[in-house]
Amino acid sequence: MTAYRFAVNGAPVEVDVPGMRRLLDVLREDLALNGTKEGCGEGECGACTVLLDGSPVDSCLVPVCQVDGSAVLTVEGLAVAPTRPGQADGLDELQAAFLVTGGAQCGICTPGMLMAGRAYLDGGGGPDHDAIREAIAGNLCRCTGYTKIVEAIALAAVTNDGDAVR
Amino acid sequence: MAEVTTRTAPPAPVLVEPGTILPGRARGAVPLRREGPSKLTGAARYTDDLVVPGAWYGATIRSTDARARFSALDLDPAFDWSSVVVVTAADIPGENIVSSIKADQPILVPLGGEIQHHAEPLALLAAPDRATLRAARKAVRVRTEPLPPVFDPLESDHVFAAYEIAAGDPSAAFAAADLVLEGEYRVGHQEQLYIENQAMIAVPEDDGGVTVTGSLQCPYYVHSALKLGLGLDDREARVVQAETGGGFGGKEEYPSVVALHASLLAGKAKRPVRMIYDRHEDIAATTKRHPAIVRHRTGVTHDGRLIAQEIEVVMDGGAYCTLTPVVLSRGALHAGGPYRCPNVRIRARATRTNTPPNGAFRGFGAPQVEFAAETHLNRIAEALGLSPLEIRRRNIYQLGDTTPTGQVLRESVAAGEVLERAAEASEFERLRVQRVAAGQDRSGTGTGAASGSALLTGRERFASGVGLALAWHGAGFTGTGEVKLASVAALELTGEGAIRILTASTEMGQGSKTILPQLVAEVLGVPAEWVEAAAQDTAVVPDSGPTVASRTSMVVGGLLIKAAQRLRAEVESATGGSFAATYRDFAHSHGPRRIDQRFEPYPDTAFDDETYRGDAYPAFSWAACVARVDVDLDTGEVLVRDVVAADDVGRVIHPVLAEGQVEGGTLQAVGYATIEEIKLRDGRYLNDRLATYVIPTALDAPRITTILVEAPFSGAPHGAKGLGELPMDVGAPAVVAAIADATGAWITDLPASPERILAALADAPAVAPPRAGASEPAPPPEPGR
Numbered sequence: 001m002t003a004y005r006f007a008v009n010g011a012p013v014e015v016d017v018p019g020m021r022r023l024l025d026v027l028r029e030d031l032a033l034n035g036t037k038e039g040c041g042e043g044e045c046g047a048c049t050v051l052l053d054g055s056p057v058d059s060c061l062v063p064v065c066q067v068d069g070s071a072v073l074t075v076e077g078l079a080v081a082p083t084r085p086g087q088a089d090g091l092d093e094l095q096a097a098f099l100v101t102g103g104a105q106c107g108i109c110t111p112g113m114l115m116a117g118r119a120y121l122d123g124g125g126g127p128d129h130d131a132i133r134e135a136i137a138g139n140l141c142r143c144t145g146y147t148k149i150v151e152a153i154a155l156a157a158v159t160n161d162g163d164a165v166r
Numbered sequence: 167m168a169e170v171t172t173r174t175a176p177p178a179p180v181l182v183e184p185g186t187i188l189p190g191r192a193r194g195a196v197p198l199r200r201e202g203p204s205k206l207t208g209a210a211r212y213t214d215d216l217v218v219p220g221a222w223y224g225a226t227i228r229s230t231d232a233r234a235r236f237s238a239l240d241l242d243p244a245f246d247w248s249s250v251v252v253v254t255a256a257d258i259p260g261e262n263i264v265s266s267i268k269a270d271q272p273i274l275v276p277l278g279g280e281i282q283h284h285a286e287p288l289a290l291l292a293a294p295d296r297a298t299l300r301a302a303r304k305a306v307r308v309r310t311e312p313l314p315p316v317f318d319p320l321e322s323d324h325v326f327a328a329y330e331i332a333a334g335d336p337s338a339a340f341a342a343a344d345l346v347l348e349g350e351y352r353v354g355h356q357e358q359l360y361i362e363n364q365a366m367i368a369v370p371e372d373d374g375g376v377t378v379t380g381s382l383q384c385p386y387y388v389h390s391a392l393k394l395g396l397g398l399d400d401r402e403a404r405v406v407q408a409e410t411g412g413g414f415g416g417k418e419e420y421p422s423v424v425a426l427h428a429s430l431l432a433g434k435a436k437r438p439v440r441m442i443y444d445r446h447e448d449i450a451a452t453t454k455r456h457p458a459i460v461r462h463r464t465g466v467t468h469d470g471r472l473i474a475q476e477i478e479v480v481m482d483g484g485a486y487c488t489l490t491p492v493v494l495s496r497g498a499l500h501a502g503g504p505y506r507c508p509n510v511r512i513r514a515r516a517t518r519t520n521t522p523p524n525g526a527f528r529g530f531g532a533p534q535v536e537f538a539a540e541t542h543l544n545r546i547a548e549a550l551g552l553s554p555l556e557i558r559r560r561n562i563y564q565l566g567d568t569t570p571t572g573q574v575l576r577e578s579v580a581a582g583e584v585l586e587r588a589a590e591a592s593e594f595e596r597l598r599v600q601r602v603a604a605g606q607d608r609s610g611t612g613t614g615a616a617s618g619s620a621l622l623t624g625r626e627r628f629a630s631g632v633g634l635a636l637a638w639h640g641a642g643f644t645g646t647g648e649v650k651l652a653s654v655a656a657l658e659l660t661g662e663g664a665i666r667i668l669t670a671s672t673e674m675g676q677g678s679k680t681i682l683p684q685l686v687a688e689v690l691g692v693p694a695e696w697v698e699a700a701a702q703d704t705a706v707v708p709d710s711g712p713t714v715a716s717r718t719s720m721v722v723g724g725l726l727i728k729a730a731q732r733l734r735a736e737v738e739s740a741t742g743g744s745f746a747a748t749y750r751d752f753a754h755s756h757g758p759r760r761i762d763q764r765f766e767p768y769p770d771t772a773f774d775d776e777t778y779r780g781d782a783y784p785a786f787s788w789a790a791c792v793a794r795v796d797v798d799l800d801t802g803e804v805l806v807r808d809v810v811a812a813d814d815v816g817r818v819i820h821p822v823l824a825e826g827q828v829e830g831g832t833l834q835a836v837g838y839a840t841i842e843e844i845k846l847r848d849g850r851y852l853n854d855r856l857a858t859y860v861i862p863t864a865l866d867a868p869r870i871t872t873i874l875v876e877a878p879f880s881g882a883p884h885g886a887k888g889l890g891e892l893p894m895d896v897g898a899p900a901v902v903a904a905i906a907d908a909t910g911a912w913i914t915d916l917p918a919s920p921e922r923i924l925a926a927l928a929d930a931p932a933v934a935p936p937r938a939g940a941s942e943p944a945p946p947p948e949p950g951r
Contacts, residue, residue, distance in 0.1 A: 034215040035208015037411070039361045040445040044856035047361055075208035095206040099198055102822040105830065106675025107205030108212060108362040108411025133864040140856075142359050142412050143675045145829035146864040148822075 004068045008033065009077030019065030023057075024048045026064045027074060035075040035111050039140070046139030049112035050074050056119045056138070075111035078118065094118055094156040103152035105143035112139050117153040127154035196820045197694040200680045201409070201673060213365035213381050213408040214442050221367065221438035222251070223299050224431045227289040227306055228451060229281045232317070232520040232849030234310035236275045239289055245305035249298060251435040252306075253290040255279070258430065260397035264422055264486075265390045268326075271486035271523065273395050273426050281310060283485035283522045284850040285451040287423070292431040292439050315520035315849055319482035320459065322517035326483045327491035329498045331778050333570040334509030336465075339474035343465030346474075347546050351462070351538035353916040355844035355851075356455035356837075358527050359861050360674075362411020363448040364420060368428035369438040375402030376429045382421035383413040384712035385670045389704045391422035396429055407702035413674040414834070415526030418714050419488055420452045450854040453525030454844060456493055456516070457482040460501070460538035465509075470550050470557045472507040479514035479535055484523035490516045493524075495644050497531030499782045500895075502570055503539035504581045504638035505561040510570040521849045526714060528834065529894035532639055537916060540635040540899030545912060553598065554634045554903065555589050562636065571773075573781045578887065580814035580877035584790040585636055587873050592792035592810035597632040601907055628796045630807075633903025636790045637895035640783030641816075641879070641888035642717040645773040648784075653711035653765045655725035657686065657733055658700075661758040663750035665690065667699045668760075669710035671722045676890055677823035678718050684820065685723050685884060689730035692746045708762060716787070716888025719819060721765065724882040729763040731883075768881035785879040787887045788814040791832070791900040793868070797908045799927065802920030804840050806868040806901055814875035816887035821874065828872040828893045835897025837862045843917050 003016045008031060015030050027050070028034045036059060039047030043058040050059045051073040079090045091099065094117050104110040113136060120135035132153045133146070141149060204210040229236070239254060241247060255262050255276035264271040275281050275288050288308055293299035316322045340346055366380035375398055382388055385405045392403035405425070410417065428441035443451075458481045465474035479497050483490040498514035547557040562581040568574050589595065642648050656668035667686060673679035683697035690697070700706050710722045734745045740756065741748035753759070773780035792810045797803070811828050818824050841860050845852040853859045878885025898916060906912045911926035 028215075032217075033208070034211075037212070037362070038214070039363075040856040042445070042855065042857055045361060045445075075206075079207045091203065091206060095203075098206055099202045102199065102826045104199065104202055104205045105677075105826055106360070106362070106410065106412040107201070107210055108360075110205050111208050114206065129869075133867075137863045137865045140361060140861060140863060142361055142414070142834070142861065143830045144826055145831075145833035145870055146867045147829040147870050148826060150864065 004064050006067045006069060007071040009074060015064065017064060020063045022060055023062040023064050023067055024059040027059060033074050033076050037108050037111055039108065046116065047109050047112045049115040049139060051115055051119055054119065054122060056116050073115070075114055078114060093159045094121065094153065097152040097156040097159065101152040101155060102148040103144065109139060109141045113141065113149055117156065120153065121157055125157060127157040129154060196822065197680055197684055199677065200683065210409045212362055212411055213367060213379060216367060216379065216408060218367055218369065218438045218440065221440050222292040222294050222435055223296055224290060224292045224428055224439045224441040225299050225303055226287050226427060227291065227303070227308065229284060229286045229288055229308065229310070231281050231310050231312055232284050233313045233315040234281045235313060236277055236279050236281050236288060237311055238309040239277065240307040240309065242305035245302065249294055250302045251292040251431055253430045253434055257434055258395060260395045263394060264426065265394040266419060266488055267491055268487040271488070280313065283520050285522055287427065290427050290431050292435050317519050317521065317849055319480055319517045319519055322519055324518035326487050326516045326518060327494050328515040329495060329778055331498055331512040331570045332510065336474045336476055336509040336511045339509035340465045343473055344468045345549065346463065346465050347549060348463045349542045349545060349914065351460045351541060351914045353534045353537055354457045355524070356527060356842050357449055357844065357859055358414040358416030360412030360414060360416055363445055364424050364443040364452060366421065366424045366428040366441045367438060368425065368432035370432045370436060373402060375404065376432060377404040377406065378425045378429060379406040379408050380421060380425060381410045381417055382407055383417045383672050383674060383714060385672065385702050385704050386709045387419060387712055388422050388425045391426055392429060395426045405704045407672050410672060410674040414528045415530065415714065416452060417674070418526040418712060420525065445856050446854055449859055450851055451522060453488060453523055455527035456490070456524040456531065456534065458497070458534040460535055462538060462542040464542060464546060466546055466550065470547065470552045470560050472505055472561050474509040475502050475507050477501045477512045481516040482519050482521070482524060483516045484519060484521045486523040488523045488525040490524065492644060493526070493531040496640065497535045499571065499640060499644065500532040500638065501535040501539060503536060503543060504563050504636055504788065506563055506567045512570060521846065528831065529891045530715065532891065532895045533835065533838065533898065536637050536895045537898045541902055541912065541914065544903045544906070553595065555594055558585055558636055569782070571782050572779045578785045578816060578877045578879045580788045580875055581636060581638065583875050583877065584788045584812040584814050587875060588790035588792050588810050588812035589634065591871060591873060594632060594634055594792050597794070598907065601631060627798060627800055629799055629908040630794065630796050631904040631906065631908025632792065632794050633900045633907055634792050635896050635899035635903060637892065638786045638788055639716065639888060639892045639895055641785045641787055642721050642783060643715050645775055645782055648721060648765055649767050651711045651765065653721065653725065654708040654762050655710040655722050655729060656708050656760055656762045657726060657729035658760040659733060659749060659753050659758065661753055663753040665697045667697060667726060668707045669722055670702055670707050671710050671718045672702050672713040674713065676827060677820060678713065680823065681719060681819045682723060682726055686726050686730045689727055690734050690745050716890040716892065719886045720882050720888055723884060723886055725763040725765060727883040729761045732761050733759065784881050785816070785887050787816065787889065787892045789892045789896045791896040793897070793900040793904045795901060795904040795908055797905055797923065802923035804905060804918060804923065806836050806840065808869040809897065810871045810873070811893055812873040812875055813889065813892050814877050815889040816879045816882065817876055817885035818874045819886060824874055824889060825872045827889050829870045831890070831893030832870050832897050833862055833867050835894050836868060836901060838916060839898035839901035840917050841919065843919060
C-alpha cells in the first residue's frame with residue numbers, strides 16, 4: 001500500500017490504501033465522509049459526484065491513486081458560515097436555493113446534484129435552464145422530474161452573481 | 167355541491183432565511199421541507215451511511231434457473247469457511263414464508279424444493295469483510311435439475327386472482343351501437359429505480375429478538391414478516407426506518423425479504439449484519455411494475471357517446487403472489503377510465519409465470535389499464551373524426567354519475583375541471599388544429615425508414631404532435647381495505663410540553679415529515695416547527711398503516727387532524743385560554759396526554775369484496791395531461807418537449823411539495839412511455855444494470871407545467887385526496903397520443919421505443935411506404951368495425 005496525500009474540503013488528508021481503491025470508498029469509509037452516495041457503482045447515476053480540482057467526477061470511477069496531490073470537494077465542504085443577510089445558516093446559496101424551491105425530495109441524488117450545480121456555477125454558469133440541464137445531465141433523479149432542481153440552480157445563479165465562491 | 171377552485175402555482179421562488187414562513191400559496195403559510203437541511207449538507211443518514219461497529223457484510227446466493235429443483239448446495243472444501251456464516255432454509259426458526267397476501271413465497275428455497283424464478287434466494291452468506299465475502303461466494307456451487315418454465319401469462323393456468331365487474335347489458339348495447347371498435351394494448355415491466363438501493367442492517371438483541379434498520383416504506387409490513395419468519399413476538403421484532411432514498415412502491419413489500427435475510431444472518435453470526443444491495447442485484451432481483459395485456463371492445467354512437475365497454479385485463483404476476491391481487495383489483499376498477507358508460511363488462515386476471523415477482527409501483531395497476539383505456543378512446547375519437555378533447559367532454563364522469571361497481575359519485579368530481587384547465591393552458595385545440603392542417607401533406611415528406619428513401623436532414627426530419635389524456639385514481643386503499651387496516655395515528659403532549667406526532671408513515675421524499683406536522687399545527691394554532699414527529703420505529707409509533715396508495719395525506723393526515731382537534735378542545739376547556747398560549751402549562755399541571763385516533767369508515771361508503779359492488783374508493787382524484795413531442799423520423803427517437811399537467815388532489819396542503827409529486831410522477835410516466843423497458847430471455851432480465859435500463863435525464867425531461875385543482879373530499883377533515891400516484895396514470899397515454907398526432911402511427915405496446923416507432927412508421931402508409939426487410943412488422947391492431 002502507498003500513502004496518498006490530497007486535500008478534502010480544504011483540509012489535507014493522507015490515506016494508506018491500495019491505489020485502486022475507489023475515491024468513493026476512501027471518502028465514505030476511510031474518511032467517514034458519507035454525505036457522498038453510491039447509486040450504481042458504474043458511473044451512470046452521478047449520485048457519487050464530487051469535485052476533483054473543481055471538475056465534477058463520479059467518485060465510484062476514480063481510483064484514489066489519481067487523486068494524489070489534488071483537491072477534492074464533497075457535499076460536506078459546501079456548507080459555509082453565513083456571510084450575508086438572506087443566507088441560510090450553514091447552507092450556501094445553492095443549498096438554500098434547493099431548500100426553498102423543493103429541489104431535494106428523497107435526497108439521495110442531492111449531494112451529487114449539488115456538486116454538479118456547484119461546478120456549473122463556479123464555471124460562470126447563469127440561470128439559463130437549457131445550460132443547467134446540460135450541466136446536470138450526468139446526474140439522475142427519480143423524484144423531482146428535475147424541474148425544481150433546475151429552478152434551484154437558476155435561483156442560485158442569480159443570488160450567487162458576482163460572488164467569488166472558492 | 168363541492169366547491170371547485172383552480173390555482174396555477176407560480177414558480178418564482180424566493181430565498182428566505184431558515185425558519186421563515188413562506189408566503190402562502192395555499193391556505194396559510196407553508197414550512198420548508200423539515201429534513202431538507204440534513205439532506206442538503208450530507209448529514210442525513212441513509213442505511214448504508216450508518217456505522218455499526220463489528221457488523222459483517224451479507225450476500226444472497228441466487229438461482230440462475232427460471233424453474234428447477236434445488237438439489238444441492240456445495241461448499242468448496244478447499245475454502246476456509248471458519249470466518250463465514252452460511253444460512254439455508256434449514257436455519258429459519260419460524261415459517262419459511264415471506265408474509266404477504268398469500269403464503270406462497272419462501273424466504274429461501276429449501277433443498278429439494280422448487281425454484282420458481284431467476285435470481286430467487288437460495289442461501290445467504292455473511293463475512294467480516296467484503297473480500298472474504300466475495301471469495302466465499304465463489305466457493306459456493308448450486309446444483310439444480312431444470313424443470314419446464316412458463317413465461318407467457320396468457321398460457322399460465324395458475325391464477326393468482328380474478329375479478330369480474332359488470333353493469334347493464336353489454337351484449338344488447340353492442341348490437342345497438344353505431345360503431346364497435348377493438349384494440350389490444352401491451353405494457354411491459356417497469357423498474358422503480360429509487361436511487362438508493364435496497365438496504366437493511368440487522369442487529370441481534372440479547373433477548374433473542376432483532377432490530378432491523380433500513381430503507382423501507384412500511385415498518386409494520388417488515389415487522390409482520392420478521393415475526394412470522396423468525397418466530398418473534400411484537401416486542402422482539404423491532405423495525406426502524408433510516409432515511410430512505412426513494413421508494414415508489416419498490417420499498418413496499420420487498421424490504422421484508424431483505425430484512426429477513428439480514429436478520430437470519432445476524433442471528434446465526436450473533437453479530438450485526440449489513441445487507442446492502444448493489445444496483446445490479448437490485449434490478450435483477452426486486453419487484454417491478456406488472457406487465458399487462460389489455461383488450462378493449464367498445465360500442466359508441468355516431469356522436470361519440472360510449473354505450474358499451476368490454477375489457478379484458480391480464481397481468482403477469484411473476485413467480486409469487488406478493489401484492490398482485492390488490493394490484494389487479496385496482497387495475498380492474500380503473501380499467502374503463504373516468505367515463506360514464508352504462509353497459510360494462512370488465513374481466514381481469516393475474517397469472518403466475520417463472521419470472522421474478524412483480525409488485526407495487528406508483529399507480530399500482532392503474533397506469534397499465536389507463537394507458538389502454540386512454541389510447542383506445544383516442545383512437546375512437548380519430549375513427550369518428552372527433553377531437554380528443556370533445557369526445558372526453560361528452561363522456562367524462564359528472565356529479566351523480568354511477569361507476570361500473572354501482573358507486574354513485576356524490577362529490578369531488580373534477581374530471582371536467584382538470585380536462586378544461588389542461589386543454590386551456592396548453593392551447594391543445596389550437597395546436598391540434600394547426601397540426602392537422604400541417605399534416606395533410608405529411609405523406610409527401612417520406613422518411614428515412616422507407617426503403618430507398620434518403621435520410622432526412624434539418625427540420626423536415628422531425629414531426630411534432632400534441633396528445634391529451636385523462637385519468638382517475640381511487641384515493642386510499644381499495645374497497646374495505648382502510649376499514650381492515652384500522653390504522654391508528656397518535657398525538658402526544660409530553661409532560662415537558664412537547665407536541666409530538668406518532669405515526670408509522672414514512673418520509674421517502676414525498677414530504678410526510680413536513681406536511682403531517684403542518685396539518686397538526688394548523689389545527690392547534692401553533693407554528694409548524696413546534697410540532698415534533700417521532701421516528702418511524704415500531705417500538706415507538708403505532709401502526710398508522712403502510713405508506714402507500716396515496717393515502718398518507720388523506721387518511722393519516724385526517725386522523726392527526728381529528729386527534730389535534732380533540733387535544734385542542736381538551737386543553738382549551740381545561741385552561742380557558744387558547745391552546746397555543748396554555749398547552750405548556752396544561753402539560754406541566756396535568757402531565758402527559760396521548761390521543762390515539764383510530765380510523766373510522768367514511769360515512770355512507772360500503773363495498774362488497776365478493777360481488778365487487780359498491781363504493782370502490784371513498785373518493786377519486788382526477789388528472790389531465792397534455793404532452794407535446796418531436797419525433798425523429800429517421801431514428802424513431804421521441805423528445806417530449808413539454809407537458810401540462812392538471813391534477814385535482816382535493817386540498818393542496820403544501821404547493822411546493824405537491825408540485826414536486828406531479829413533476830416527478832409525470833417524468834416517471836414519460837420514461838414508461840418512451841424509454842423504460844425490461845428485456846427478458848429465459849425468464850432473466852437482460853438489462854439489469856443502470857447502463858442498460860435507462861431512465862430519463864434532465865435533457866430527456868419535458869418542461870412540466872403543473873396546475874393544482876382542489877375539489878375537496880368531505881370525508882377527510884381537510885378535504886385532501888390522494889396525490890402521489892395520480893400523475894403516473896396519465897402521462898404515458900398523452901405521450902403516445904402525441905406520437906400518433908405527429909406520425910399517424912399508434913403505438914399500442916409500451917414503451918414507444920425507437921424500434922417500435924420505426925416499425926409502426928414502416929407500416930403506416932400515410933407516413934411512409936412499408937419498409938423492405940423490416941423484421942418485425944407488428945402492425946398495431948386496426949379498430950374493428
